[in-house]
Amino acid sequence: MQQAFAGKVAVITGGAGGIGLAVARRLARDGATISLWDLSSKALDAARQVLPDAHVVVTDIADYASVEAARQATEKAFGRIDILVHSAGIAGKNAPLDEYDLDEWKRVIDIDLNGTFYVNRAVLPGMKARNYGRIVNIASIAGKEGNPNASAYAAAKAGVIGMTKAVGKECAKYDIAINAVTPATAKTAILNELKPEFIDYMLSRIPRGRFLEVEEAANMIAWLVSAENSFTTASVFDLSGGRATY
Template identity: 65%
Template sequence: MNRIDLEGQHAIVTGGAQGLGFAMATRFVRSGASVTLWDMNAELLETAKEALGSAARTVVVDIADHEAVAAAHAKTEAEGGPVSILVNSAGIAGPAASLDTYDIAWWNKIIDINVNGTFYVNRAVVPGMKERNYGRIVNIASIAGKEGNPNASAYSASKAAVIGLTKSLGKELAGYDVAVNCITPATAQTRILEQLTPEFIEYMRSKIPRGRFLEVEEAASMVAWLVSKENSFTTGSVFDLSGGRATY
């Protein structure tokens, strides 16, 4: 494993108690950064903190609540110092159903967490990065946001919105040393699969030319470079992690 230099950096990782977020936080700590994990699950956060050691702090927060996000950001910087890295990994997939029968409450919940939550967290962190003229942001989108998955209209729409938000913010901050990018992974082997039917899971696997799901460590490797000082030019871009599925 290459060691990306993140010495002296402080990262927020939303959804950091498990899955992609925890894998990325682990890679950041091994690269010299301190991390503050944001998640709704206090029990999983405690377990993650124990695994990561003294370089990790935790905050229980619902990113769909903009006031809670603002308070979490203030607490994070008060306890851990200025935030120079942000990874938005928190998200939900929701149930599989056709658009014409899709439950409206689930639609709203998915949009609230995946889209509004990403907006709230970016909005909280960006002013400090602008003031200090440094920052690295990675928003976790999905191949579904590029291609659309059948019977996943809410999830697909939410991740397309994350891509658009990332491109917009990247252009807004292009005059600063702040890079804003996103990744579009194919299905990863995480607990999010628990929300899906076996048939839908197999359908997702069949769409990946490599014939397997993404390993969380593979995503962490890409993101570790994206949040490093070495990524000093690329911003507003989409990085593919679809195992050959993406057509653009």
């Protein structure tokens, strides 16, 4: 797929680390102009050491005004947004549902579900106007199967799957493909949010017997956001190492 993204502008949320940064590196290698949206200015500075040509915007995806400002900044710099890979998110705390902190529930939903809505909502009008766009929303295997003691995260990611299917159908008359991927646990900083026993549980559920490598996710996502993916939309792609049951 060498230079498959030449002339394309790609926004990567959560792009300063983890799957987001791996995707950014892959798309940049293949010719894309990269705009990284992330909450951490420090992490964005570090990402610029890896991708010195990347455009960066400090963005709070749980705040629509911040998302809209990021869109305006990116379009001012490059004139358009062709690709969105929405990778930003949090795991949230682990606790049984009947003990789950109310504010923590709201925080996870605001970032993982509402944030997905905000980012998609911000970029879609421009994609429709230009009759071209590729979006991948990163959900989770938890959104399909549920994970005990992570009900907020599972609920949010199930919502991301449902929203992606709906908006993909809405935009099917355009040359816009909107899909989701459902990773199992990957080797990213999100592991730092989880209890060791929960990490052990997650690993035990993966038939491959290991965690996802971020480069493996980037490989799948690169095709989904390419011009070659001109038919598949409103779909969900498994990245669970064999864990998914549907």
